[in-house]
Amino acid sequence: MKRSIVSRRLSTAVALAAVATLGLSACGGGSAPGGAASSDSGSAGGTYTVWDPYPQFDDSSAWVQLLKKCGTDNGVTVERTGYDTTDLTNKALLAAQQGTSPDVILIDNPVISTLADAGALTDTETLGLDTSGFEENLLGAGVVDGKTYGVPVGANTLSLYYNKDVLDAAGVDPASITDWTTLTAALEKVSAAGKKGITFSAIGTEEGSFQFLPWFWGSGADLTELDSSQGVAALSLWKDWLDKGYAPNSVINNTQTTSWQEFATGEYAFSENGTWQLGNVKDAGFTWGVIPIPAEGGGVAPAPTGGEFVAAPVQSDDSRYATTTKLISCLTSPENALATDTTLSYIGATQAVQSEQEKDAELKPWVEAVQGAKGRTSDNLGTDYPLISEQMWDAVQAALSGSKTPEQAMKDAQTAAASATS
Amino acid sequence: MTTLEQGGSAASRSSGAGAQPPARAPQDGARSSGGSRPGAGGRRRSPSSVSQLTAWAFAAPVVVYLLAFYAVPLYRNLDLSLRDYTVRSFVQGGAEFNDFANYTTVVADPTFWPALWHTLVFTFVSIGVQFALGMALAVFFFQHFRLSTTLRALFLVPWLLPLIVSASTWAWMLNSDSGVVNYALSLVGVDPVHWLTSPQWALTSVIIANIWIGIPFNLVIVYSGLQSIPADVYEAASLDGAGPWQKFWRITFPLLRPVTAITLLLGLVYTLKVFDIIWIMTRGGPGDSSQTFATWAYDESFGNVLPRFGSGSAISTLLILMALVAGLVYIRAQHKQEAS
Numbered sequence: 071m072k073r074s075i076v077s078r079r080l081s082t083a084v085a086l087a088a089v090a091t092l093g094l095s096a097c098g099g100g101s102a103p104g105g106a107a108s109s110d111s112g113s114a115g116g117t118y119t120v121w122d123p124y125p126q127f128d129d130s131s132a133w134v135q136l137l138k139k140c141g142t143d144n145g146v147t148v149e150r151t152g153y154d155t156t157d158l159t160n161k162a163l164l165a166a167q168q169g170t171s172p173d174v175i176l177i178d179n180p181v182i183s184t185l186a187d188a189g190a191l192t193d194t195e196t197l198g199l200d201t202s203g204f205e206e207n208l209l210g211a212g213v214v215d216g217k218t219y220g221v222p223v224g225a226n227t228l229s230l231y232y233n234k235d236v237l238d239a240a241g242v243d244p245a246s247i248t249d250w251t252t253l254t255a256a257l258e259k260v261s262a263a264g265k266k267g268i269t270f271s272a273i274g275t276e277e278g279s280f281q282f283l284p285w286f287w288g289s290g291a292d293l294t295e296l297d298s299s300q301g302v303a304a305l306s307l308w309k310d311w312l313d314k315g316y317a318p319n320s321v322i323n324n325t326q327t328t329s330w331q332e333f334a335t336g337e338y339a340f341s342e343n344g345t346w347q348l349g350n351v352k353d354a355g356f357t358w359g360v361i362p363i364p365a366e367g368g369g370v371a372p373a374p375t376g377g378e379f380v381a382a383p384v385q386s387d388d389s390r391y392a393t394t395t396k397l398i399s400c401l402t403s404p405e406n407a408l409a410t411d412t413t414l415s416y417i418g419a420t421q422a423v424q425s426e427q428e429k430d431a432e433l434k435p436w437v438e439a440v441q442g443a444k445g446r447t448s449d450n451l452g453t454d455y456p457l458i459s460e461q462m463w464d465a466v467q468a469a470l471s472g473s474k475t476p477e478q479a480m481k482d483a484q485t486a487a488a489s490a491t492s
Numbered sequence: 493m494t495t496l497e498q499g500g501s502a503a504s505r506s507s508g509a510g511a512q513p514p515a516r517a518p519q520d521g522a523r524s525s526g527g528s529r530p531g532a533g534g535r536r537r538s539p540s541s542v543s544q545l546t547a548w549a550f551a552a553p554v555v556v557y558l559l560a561f562y563a564v565p566l567y568r569n570l571d572l573s574l575r576d577y578t579v580r581s582f583v584q585g586g587a588e589f590n591d592f593a594n595y596t597t598v599v600a601d602p603t604f605w606p607a608l609w610h611t612l613v614f615t616f617v618s619i620g621v622q623f624a625l626g627m628a629l630a631v632f633f634f635q636h637f638r639l640s641t642t643l644r645a646l647f648l649v650p651w652l653l654p655l656i657v658s659a660s661t662w663a664w665m666l667n668s669d670s671g672v673v674n675y676a677l678s679l680v681g682v683d684p685v686h687w688l689t690s691p692q693w694a695l696t697s698v699i700i701a702n703i704w705i706g707i708p709f710n711l712v713i714v715y716s717g718l719q720s721i722p723a724d725v726y727e728a729a730s731l732d733g734a735g736p737w738q739k740f741w742r743i744t745f746p747l748l749r750p751v752t753a754i755t756l757l758l759g760l761v762y763t764l765k766v767f768d769i770i771w772i773m774t775r776g777g778p779g780d781s782s783q784t785f786a787t788w789a790y791d792e793s794f795g796n797v798l799p800r801f802g803s804g805s806a807i808s809t810l811l812i813l814m815a816l817v818a819g820l821v822y823i824r825a826q827h828k829q830e831a832s
Binding site: 467 | 584663
C-alpha cells in the first residue's frame with residue numbers, strides 16, 4: 071500500500087520532470103535572455119561595449135589592447151566580449167530584441183543584411199561615418215537598399231593551396247593550371263602517382279556554400295538561377311572528383327578546418343582554403359604555394375568574401391552614436407586596420423592597407439584574390455542570400471552523397487529557393 | 493508485508509515520540525512566557541492561516557523556480573510556434589498570430605515525414621538495443637566474479653565523457669577515408685563504408701554511437717533493480733530445480749518490471765531529444781538522411797543566418813507532445829499494474 075503510493079508519486083514526478091526537461095531543452099534557445107547587458111545610456115565618458123567573434127584573443131592580445139586604446143583616446147572605457155562566430159548572430163538578435171545591444175559589434179559580413187533587415191543596425195549615414203576609403207566589392211556585403219550598414223574590418227577569401235612536393239612527384243607544374251580541365255588533369259596525374267588530389271569543405275552549412283561559390287560563380291552561374299547549366303556543371307565537377315577518387319568522400323562532412331587537417335597530412339596536392347591558414351601552412355613541413363581558383367573557361371573565378379564588418383547596433387539613446395563612430399573610425403584607420411588584419415591573417419579592406427600588404431610576396435596573391443572577390447549578399451540579394459545558400463548546400467550534399475543527380479539536386483534547390491524567396 | 497508496515501509505523505511512532513517533545517517545548521515555552529504578545533497576534537490571524545502562509549512561504553521558492561524555468565519557457569515556445577516570426581518582428585515585436593500556419597508548414601515540409609520516421613527509428617532502435625545490452629551486462633556483472641566491479645566501472649566511461657568528446661571520437665572513427673573502422677574493414681578485405689557521408693548509413697552510424705552512450709545508463713539502473721530482488725527467491729527456485737534461463741525469465745524479468753518501465757520511459761525521453769550526437773557527427777545530413785525532430789528544430793531556428801523561429805518552435809512543440817504522450821502511457825500502465 072505505502073509502497074504503491076510512493077511509486078505512483080515517483081512515476082508521476084519522473085514523467086513530469088522528464089517532459090519538463092525536454093521542454094526546456096527544446097525551446098531554451100528561443101527564449102533565453104540576451105547575453106551581457108550593455109551599459110546604461112547617458113553620461114559623458116562612460117562605458118562602451120564591443121562584441122566580437124574572436125574568442126581566441128584574451129585581454130593581453132593586441133586586438134583587445136587596440137580596443138582599449140581606441141576607448142581611452144576617445145575618453146571612454148571599452149568593455150569587450152568575445153563570442154563564438156555561430157553564437158554571435160543569435161546573441162545579436164536576442165540582444166536587439168531585449169534592447170541590450172552592444173555599442174559596436176564585429177560580425178560576419180553575410181549577417182549584416184539580416185541584422186539590417188531586422189532594424190537592429192544603424193546605417194553609416196546616420197552615424198556620420200565616412201565609407202569612401204573602403205573597396206567597393208567588400209563594402210557591397212553591407213549595402214541594403216542603398217544604405218550601408220557598417221564597414222569591413224578586413225577581408226579574406228579562398229584560393230587553392232598546393233603541396234609542391236606532391237605536385238613535383240606527380241610531374242605537375244602549378245602554373246599550368248588555368249581552367250577546370252587543366253585542374254582535373256592535374257588531379258588525375260596526382261592520383262596516378264599514388265597521392266590524393268584535392269580536399270575542400272562541402273558540409274551542410276554556410277561554410278559549404280562559401281566553398282562551393284568560387285566554382286559556381288566560376289562557371290558563370292548566377293545565384294538567382296541555381297539550376298542553370300553552368301550551376302549544374304559546377305556541381306558535376308565536384309561530384310566527378312568524388313566519383314573518381316580525386317577528392318575524398320569525407321568532404322561531405324568536412325569543415326574548412328577538418329579539410330585543412332587532411333591537407334596538413336602532406337598526402338593531398340590541393341586544398342581549397344582561406345587566407346586565415348597562412349600562419350598554419352608555414353608549419354606544415356612541406357613546400358607550398360597558392361594559386362587562384364580557376365574559372366571554368368580560364369582566368370580567375372570570383373571567390374566570395376569572408377571577414378567581419380564593424381557595425382553599430384541601434385541604441386535607444388542616439389547621443390551615443392558620436393562616440394561609437396569615433397571608435398569605429400579608430401578601429402578601421404589604416405595603421406590600426408593593418409595591425410588587426412595582420413593578427414587575423416586578413417587582407418585590408420582599404421586601398422591604403424592593401425597597397426601596404428602587396429609589398430609582402432606571400433600576401434600579394436591574396437590581395438589580388440580579394441580584389442577579384444565578391445560579397446555573398448551583394449547584387450542586392452540581401453536577406454534572400456541565406457535562403458538561396460541553404461538550398462544550395464542541400465543540393466551539394468544531396469549530389470555528393472549520391473542521393474540525387476547534380477541536375478535533379480539543383481532543380482529541386484531552385485524550386486525550393488524560388489518559393490522561399492518569393 | 494503487513495507485519496513490516498506495522499513494524500515501520502511503530503518505529504516511526506516511537507521515534508516521533510522521542511523527537512516531538514523537544515520541538516514542541518520551546519514553542520510552549522515561548523507562548524507561556526510571552527504572555528499577551530502571541531495572543532494579540534492570534535486575534536488578527538488564526539493559527540491555521542499563519543501556518544498556511546508559512547506553508548506557502550516554504551513552497552514559494554519552488555513555485556517561482558518552476559514558473560521561471562519551466563512554465564515560462566514552455567509558454568514562450570508555444571507562443572513562438574503560433575506566430576508569424578520574421579527576423580524583423582522577432583526584434584521589433586508585433587509578430588502576428590497565424591493560428592496553426594507554422595504547424596501546417598512544418599507538416600507540409602518535405603523533411604517532415606523522413607524526420608518523423610528517423611526520430612522514431614532512432615528512438616526505438618536505440619532504446620531497444622540499449623536496454624537489451626544493458627540488461628544483459630547487468631545480469632552478467634551481477635555474478636560478482638573477480639574484477640567485475642572494475643569492469644563495471646569501465647563500462648560507465650561513455651556516460652562520464654562529455655558528449656562533444658564521444659561524438660567527435662565516433663566521427664573520427666567512422667570517417668570514410670582516415671577512420672579506424674574502415675581501416676579495420678580493409679584488413680579483412682571489406683570495401684570502405686561511407687558511414688557518415690552516405691544517405692544509407694548516416695542514420696545507422698548515429699544510432700550505433702547513441703547506443704554506445706546509452707548502455708551505461710541502462711546497466712546502472714537495471715543493476716540496482718537486480719539488487720532489490722531478494723536472494724531467497726532464487727534459492728527457492730534453485731531448490732525447485734529451475735535452470736539459469738528459467739530463473740531469468742520467471743524471476744528476474746518479471747520482478748524487474750517496474751525498473752524496466754521507468755528505464756524505458758526515461759530512455760524514451762532522453763533519446764527523443766538527442767541532439768548533440770547527431771549534430772556533431774552528421775548535422776542531420778547528408779541531405780536529411782539523419783535528420784530527427786531535435787536536429788530539425790535546431791536547424792530551423794539557428795542553422796541559418798535567417799532564423800525561422802516559428803517553424804522551429806512548432807517542431808519543438810511536437811517533440812514535447814511526443815514525450816508527454818509517452819509519459820501518460822507510462823502513468824496509465826503503472827496504474828493498471830497497481831490495480832491488478
